[in-house]
Amino acid sequence: MRAITVAPGVVGSLRLDEAWPEPHPEEGAILVEALAVGICGTDHEIIAGEYGEVPPGTDQLVLGHESLGRVLEDPTGTLHPGDLVAGIVRRPDPVPCANCAVDEWDMCRNGRYTEHGIKALPGFARDRWRVAPKFAIGLVPALANVGVLLEPTSVVAKAWDHIDRIGQRAEWKPQTVLVAGAGPIGLLAALLATQRGLTVHVLDRAETGPKPTLVAALGATYHTSRVDELDFEPDIIVECTGAPSVVLEAMCKAAPVGIVCLTGVSSGGRTVDFDAGALNRAMVLENNVVFGSVNANRRHWELAAEALGQADPAWLDSLITRRVPVEAYAEAYHPGQDDIKVVLEFAR
Structure with missing residues (x-):
């Protein structure tokens, strides 16, 4: 399958890998088909070699932390095939600290958390990804065109x-x-x-x-x-x-x-x-x-989904100033003068 990857710390390493391995079941029970990922300043900084951390056992990091996908299978019954879903970015640290122990990983005290597409976890810029039910946020069908805005929201x-x-x-x-x-x-x-x-x-x-x-x-x-x-x-x-x-x-x-x-x-x-x-x-x-204030825990993701559901869909759609197919990935990661939110589309 396809994936957008970089070698953190290496300028000019952004690429579209056409033969990236399928997501490992250990990533989560819910299998998701990627629809889109949003691009933000964090992605540009990682591409510029300023930071980023690869998952253990690999020298490449899959980008993408602003996700939107469609459930392919969920044996847990939490979601159903065809449901829209976004993946929470951060995972609690393994110690865990006092905050991570109560699912407030956004307030991690020791910095040992991990983050999809940023720090030691593969991102969502790949054709398929997996997520555990605890870190999956279901979205109503009305947000099909704009659900990728959930992470910044x-x-x-x-x-x-x-x-x-x-x-x-x-x-x-x-x-x-x-x-x-x-x-x-x-x-x-x-x-x-x-x-x-x-x-x-x-x-x-x-x-x-x-x-x-x-x-x-x-x-x-x-x-x-x-x-x-x-x-x-x-x-x-x-x-x-x-x-x-x-x-x-x-x-x-x-x-x-x-x-x-x-x-x-x-x-x-x-x-x-x-x-x-x-x-x-x-x-x-x-x-x-x-x-x-930075990052968000599950409660905030749920509040964000409510806020998007109450907003004018046309206004939300206007925030997305460019939609670029994954084949033209280099164009998507090249900032434009009037860009607000650029979205890389994997499927529709």
Whole structure:
């Protein structure tokens, strides 16, 4: 069968392997036919040789952590042939740590977790893959064209879950949210914000292309200014760029008793001239919270499936700006100027 693979740490090693072995039964009881995988910045970084870890006993890593497939067989009866399914990316560490022991592998404390298509587990960019029932999320047929968005939606579902939990520390009725960055994570974060009835603002550098239109379709307001130039203080800020200057401006911009969630990962190695003392003073005196969020556990994946099911299918479909057949894989992994989400299609 076909698989998209790389040799982690080796630049230029991306390839389509036409004779990749069938998934081993130890991967899980549910056999799945791949329909599509989404491509994100993590894939580009692995292809660039920045990180990635092969499974034991092999020198190649199958890419793909944003999955959508169709069940071929499930002897456990959890799902049925023909059902749509997505595979949860992370697996708990083998120790396990206190969090992994209670299925909160997204909060792993010792870093020994594994991840499909990223760290020591084969990804979903292959014609067929297997998954254990515990890590399989069934999807309704209405999501057949957009179910590949489940993984990034799970990331923002976790972010919103933690925002809600932190907000319970005091009497708090947030009204305004700012989402910094209008990539897939930012737009999906804005979607979940609108589903909560909040007044939503989205900030991005793009002045043309699909982003302003997608934000407007949510009933949200689009900005291209700097964060510190906005004329309001958001109760909630979801930072999705990872750009150091934007991160710092976001931390300073939150309203009193505000919450700032950081989802973007900074590359490091850059310094910014910044008054840290003023930030500390503001955060202490205004009771603000800044926290980081990454990955998701099963509960968040289920919340994400609910959110996608409640969303406008046409809007979700508009997030996918390119669909590329697996035979043209190199094109799919080459970023385009107006790309939001690129999807590599294995079958329809």
